Amino acid sequence: MIQTNGLSKHYGQLIAVDDLSFQVEPGEVLGFLGPNGAGKSTTMKMLAGFVSPTAGSAQICGYDVETRSLQARRCLGYLPEGAPSYPEMTPAGFLAFVADVRGLAGAERKARIEEVIGLLNLDSVLNQTIETLSKGYKRRLGLAQALLHDPQVLILDEPTDGLDPNQKHEVRQLINTISQDKVIIISTHILEEVDALCSRAIIIAHGRILADDTPANLETQSRFHNAVTLRIADRSALTEAREALAGLPAVANVESDADSDKLTAFPKPGKQPLADISEMAMARGWELKELHLESGRMDEVFRTITGGATS
Numbered sequence: 001m002i003q004t005n006g007l008s009k010h011y012g013q014l015i016a017v018d019d020l021s022f023q024v025e026p027g028e029v030l031g032f033l034g035p036n037g038a039g040k041s042t043t044m045k046m047l048a049g050f051v052s053p054t055a056g057s058a059q060i061c062g063y064d065v066e067t068r069s070l071q072a073r074r075c076l077g078y079l080p081e082g083a084p085s086y087p088e089m090t091p092a093g094f095l096a097f098v099a100d101v102r103g104l105a106g107a108e109r110k111a112r113i114e115e116v117i118g119l120l121n122l123d124s125v126l127n128q129t130i131e132t133l134s135k136g137y138k139r140r141l142g143l144a145q146a147l148l149h150d151p152q153v154l155i156l157d158e159p160t161d162g163l164d165p166n167q168k169h170e171v172r173q174l175i176n177t178i179s180q181d182k183v184i185i186i187s188t189h190i191l192e193e194v195d196a197l198c199s200r201a202i203i204i205a206h207g208r209i210l211a212d213d214t215p216a217n218l219e220t221q222s223r224f225h226n227a228v229t230l231r232i233a234d235r236s237a238l239t240e241a242r243e244a245l246a247g248l249p250a251v252a253n254v255e256s257d258a259d260s261d262k263l264t265a266f267p268k269p270g271k272q273p274l275a276d277i278s279e280m281a282m283a284r285g286w287e288l289k290e291l292h293l294e295s296g297r298m299d300e301v302f303r304t305i306t307g308g309a310t311s
Helices: 040-047 069-074 091-101 106-119 135-147 165-181 191-197 215-219 235-246 274-284 298-306
Strands: 002-011 014-024 029-033 055-060 076-079 153-157 183-188 200-205 208-213 228-232 251-256 262-267 288-293
Touching: 002 040, 014 040, 014 055, 014 200, 014 208, 029 040, 029 165, 029 191, 040 055, 040 153, 040 183, 055 069, 069 076, 076 135, 091 106, 091 135, 106 135, 135 153, 135 165, 165 183, 165 191, 183 191, 191 298, 200 215, 200 298, 208 215, 208 298, 215 298, 228 235, 228 274, 235 251, 235 262, 235 274, 274 288
Parallel strands: 029 183, 029 200, 076 153, 153 183
Antiparallel strands: 002 014, 002 055, 200 208, 228 262, 228 288, 251 262
16 A cells, blocks of 8 residues: 655655665554654655655556546545644644545534544544644544545654553554554664554655564563563672572573662573573572563564664
8 A cells, every 4th residue: 555666755865765665564563663864754755745856667556646636635544744734723723624634524524623633632632722722632633634534554753752651552552453454564763562553564764664563572672571670678688699500501691770670681692581581580589579581672683774874
């Protein structure tokens, strides 16, 4: 449903997006990750038809975003960065306006407006002016307009920005619910969003794709993959415990957190030391506050892949 081939955008000497090629299929939720200035929002704008590419092409549901722009946009719901709207309008008026622009009429128009109001819990603010709404309500209104015409493709730029934890949970549940028969691209810098929502992740920096895989596979690149973290109630036993753990055949090294009572045992290649560590803790009578197997840490993988890029 989404396909790009050599998509690029130059602003004079600045290369914002550099030869991106990828495809997204129905049912996929793609997390588009990268440091600030990596080209995420520019890519979203090109897919949505707001910015013309310097080179390459993009298609939405088979429609070229430049040569068949209107057809492509009819298939697309887009939440831009910042969720722009008309501050003097009310949410009710804004959704009615968007429904008219989208060509919705009659019973379908009424039903779709009522549905998105319910989905995003906008009932209590429908008649306030948008300029008086909190950032969270403005973001929810932006999501409502993107969903209004029930598009096949959703492009969401920072969809949970400004939401409190409860609102984030609600929006993530909504995205998970509607993702079964849609293509969804989420541009985000919030790594927990990837674990919560995405079946696939693309990491870009300096406008180029550096990684394209499932979040689970990306986490295996972390040095914490299959590491074991434990907390011992008796802090005086930490030094002894660290030395004992380091002596296990499956353990490469052990690190301690200077600010807490945590120890992390890192595995040797191809080894899984959890069972041996659990057995040692029982044999030595350690009272454990915590014992868990690490799947890997996305923030570490992100920093490694992007090389700490900030522009």
